Amino acid sequence: MPAAVPAPQFETATIQGKVIHGAGLPGRLWSTGKPGWITDVTRERNFRRATIAKREGLHGAFGFPIKLGDKILGVVEGFSREVREPDDHFLQMVGDIGDQLGRFIEHRRAEDDLRQTKDELVSANAELERGVQKRTADLAQATAALRKTIAEQKILEGQLRQAQKMESIGTLAGGIAHDFNNILNIIRGYATLIGQQTLPAPEIQESLQVINKEIDRGASVVRQLLTVARKTETHLAPTHANDIVLTLNELIKTFPKTITVALNLDSRRMPVLADRNQMSQALLNICVNARDAMPAGGRLTIRTEKVDADQLRDRRVDIHADACVCVVISDTGIGMEEEVRLRLFEPFFTTKGVGKGSGLGLAMIYGIVKEHNGFIEVESKPGNGTTFRLYLPMLQSEEQPAVDETTREEASDRKQPNRLRTVLVVEDEEPLVRLLKKLYRERAIES
Numbered sequence: 514m515p516a517a518v519p520a521p522q523f524e525t526a527t528i529q530g531k532v533i534h535g536a537g538l539p540g541r542l543w544s545t546g547k548p549g550w551i552t553d554v555t556r557e558r559n560f561r562r563a564t565i566a567k568r569e570g571l572h573g574a575f576g577f578p579i580k581l582g583d584k585i586l587g588v589v590e591g592f593s594r595e596v597r598e599p600d601d602h603f604l605q606m607v608g609d610i611g612d613q614l615g616r617f618i619e620h621r622r623a624e625d626d627l628r629q630t631k632d633e634l635v636s637a638n639a640e641l642e643r644g645v646q647k648r649t650a651d652l653a654q655a656t657a658a659l660r661k662t663i664a665e666q667k668i669l670e671g672q673l674r675q676a677q678k679m680e681s682i683g684t685l686a687g688g689i690a691h692d693f694n695n696i697l698n699i700i701r702g703y704a705t706l707i708g709q710q711t712l713p714a715p716e717i718q719e720s721l722q723v724i725n726k727e728i729d730r731g732a733s734v735v736r737q738l739l740t741v742a743r744k745t746e747t748h749l750a751p752t753h754a755n756d757i758v759l760t761l762n763e764l765i766k767t768f769p770k771t772i773t774v775a776l777n778l779d780s781r782r783m784p785v786l787a788d789r790n791q792m793s794q795a796l797l798n799i800c801v802n803a804r805d806a807m808p809a810g811g812r813l814t815i816r817t818e819k820v821d822a823d824q825l826r827d828r829r830v831d832i833h834a835d836a837c838v839c840v841v842i843s844d845t846g847i848g849m850e851e852e853v854r855l856r857l858f859e860p861f862f863t864t865k866g867v868g869k870g871s872g873l874g875l876a877m878i879y880g881i882v883k884e885h886n887g888f889i890e891v892e893s894k895p896g897n898g899t900t901f902r903l904y905l906p907m908l909q910s911e912e913q914p915a916v917d918e919t920t921r922e923e924a925s926d927r928k929q930p931n932r933l934r935t936v937l938v939v940e941d942e943e944p945l946v947r948l949l950k951k952l953y954r955e956r957a958i959e960s
Contacts, residue, residue, distance in 0.1 A: 520569040520570075520571060520592070522565050522568065522569055523562060523565050523566055523569045523571060523592075526562050526565050527562065527590075530561070530562070532588070536559060536561065537559060537560050537561050537562070538551060538554075538560065538574055538576045538590055539576065539588050539590065541559075542576045542577065542578045542588040543578065543585055543588060546578055546580065546583070546585060547578070547608065548575065548576065548577040548578075548604040548605075548607050548608040548611070549575065549576050549577075549604075550574070550575045550599040550600070550604060551573070551574040551575070552572075552573060552596055552597065552598060552599065553572045553573065553596045554566045554571060554572060554573075554574045554592070555567040555571075555572060560574075566592070570594050571592045571593070571594060572592075572593060572594060572595055572596045572597075573592065573593035573594075573595055573596055573597035574590060574591065574592045574593070575590075575591050575603070575604065575607065576588055576589060576590040576591065577589055577604070577607040577608050577610065577611040578611050579611045579614045579615045579618065580611055580612055580615045581615035581616060581618070581619050582615075584615075586614075586615050586618055586619075589607075589611065589614075699723065699724075699727045700724050700727050700728065704720075704724065748788050748790075749786045749787060749788055749885070750786070750787070750788070750789075751784050751785070751786055751908055752784065752785060752786075752787050752789055753782065753783065753784055753785075754783050754784075754785050754787075754817050754838040754840060754905065755778045755779070755783070755817055756789075757787065757789055757792050757793055757796065757840075758776065758778060758796070758815055758817060758840065759776075759778075760789070760793050761793055761796045761797055761800065761815070762774070762776060762815070764793075764797060765797070765800050765804075765813070768800075768804050768813070769804070769810065771807075771809070771810025771811075772804060772807055772810055772811055772812070772813055773810075773811075773812045773813070774813045774814075774815070775812065775813070775814045775815070776814075776815050776816070777814065777815070777816035777817075778816065778817045779816075779817045779818050779819060781819060783817065783819055783838045783907055784907065784908040785838050785885075785905045785906065785907055785908060786885070786905075786906070786908055787885055787905060788881075788884075788885070791881045791884070791885075792881065792885070792905075794877075794881070795877070795878040795881045795882065795903070796815075796840065796842065796903075798874040798875070798877070798878055799842050799878065799901050800813065800815075800842060801874075802874065802875070803842065803844035803846060803899065805846075805865075806844055806846025806847050806848075806898075806899065807844055807845065807846040807847075811844060811845035811846055811898075812844070812845045813842070813843070813844050814841075814842070814843045814844075815840070815841070815842050816840075816841045817838060817839065817840055817841070818838075818839050818841065819836055819837075819838060819839070819907065820836065820837045820838075820839045820904065821835075821836050822834070822835050822836060825837055825904075828890070832888070832904075832906075834886075834906035834907065835907070835909075836906075836907045837887070837904040837905060837906055837907055838904070838905050838907050839902055839903065839904050839905075840902070840903045840905070841900060841901070841902050841903075842900070842901045842903075843898060843899070843900040843901075844898050844899055844900075845898045846898050846899060847895070847896065847898075848893045848894050848895045848896055848897050848898050848899055849864070849893045849894075849895065849899060850895060854891055854893050857875055857891055858875050858876055858878075858879040858889075859876065860876040862876075882903055882904075882905075885905050885906075886905075886906055887903060887904045887905040887906060888904050889901065889902065889903050889904070890902040890904075936953060938950075
């Protein structure tokens with residue numbers, strides 16, 4: 514048909530209509546992906562615009578899809594006012610045109626996208642340059658701040674560790690005060706009996722023995738507290754794991770009587786390279802947590818055992834020690850949920866109420882064990898208590914713990930024959946000075 518012949522109603526219906534898969538000429542082209550031909554649209558039952566086409570005098574029709582590979586970008590329709598039979602050669606030609614149109618459209622799209630991308634790249638590059646300059650300045654400032662923060666952090670780490678030690682000691686204060694009150698009352702009572710001067714000599718001797726025993730008991734508690742509270746750098750030295758546990762046992766004797774403490778120590782010599790001060794602090798923190806988990810009382814068990822290389826590899830693939838000493842601390846307390854156990858060693862994580870815990874105790878324990886080249890395991894279930902296992906690499910047999918120099922000097926001193934010696938006494942307690950003078954005179958020592 515002549516290109517200038519208008520068909521306004523048909524054009525409007527075509528623009529406003531929707532392409533339905535398989536319906537009409539456009540739907541058939543879209544579904545088959547091939548050119549199509551209709552001899553007379555007015556007699557085509559599947560052609561929805563047949564009525565309007567008849568009114569406009571349209572009969573013959575053809576169409577072809579605009580394709581890019583298997584993807585259809587659109588369809589093109591052509592109409593004639595005459596009834597026309599299919600022309601296969603013509604359909605082949607318009608099919609090729611549809612493929613060429615598809616490639617042309619895609620090429621134009623690619624050019625537009627490339628142009629847009631190029632503009633965006635230029636803009637992004639300029640923004641990046643500005644960002645780099647700003648980041649460089651920020652980085653220089655952050656580096657200076659980081660150096661300052663690292664220095665402050667080292668100071669704070671030392672302060673936090675010492676504070677945690679004192680916090681642990683503070684939790685024992687009530688029990689320690691109770692024990693010392695008992696010690697002083699016993700000493701006062703027996704001293705009163707001696708002062709009455711009516712007791713026979715054997716009973717006076719027995720009273721003095723009780724007094725000496727209680728004094729030793731009090732001195733032992735003080736000595737263990739000073740050991741834990743001492744502020745020192747990490748100093749690893751050969752020591753026996755059982756000795757560390759026995760040191761701990763002196764402190765936890767102040768726990769409530771409703772808590773039964775049981776020791777089960779391996780009798781074999783099991784030397785480890787450890788800082789006794791830090792390990793005592795780590796074990797004490799675990800025991801204090803166990804105590805808090807048993808408000809109504811319970812059983813606290815501490816044992817030591819040797820774990821050989823095969824057992825270690827079953828538990829940890831990154832441990833290369835020939836053997837480890839394992840310190841096991843178990844309680845019969847309330848236990849914990851799995852989500853709590855997984856976060857146990859996170860700094861500042863605590864399940865205790867406000868003001869009852871800093872959340873640093875277990876994090877410090879983890880750090881101490883790592884410094885000793887060991888590792889720690891925790892098992893717990895709600896209502897079934899908690900078990901901590903601390904693994905420390907065991908020293909070879911030739912690396913034995915050093916003998917305490919004070920003990921050696923005392924033993925050597927006892928072997929010396931009696932001779933006149935001079936001792937300088939510096940003490941601010943006058944009663945203690947008078948007592949020392951009396952004792953030294955009896956041993957022929959000048960003071």
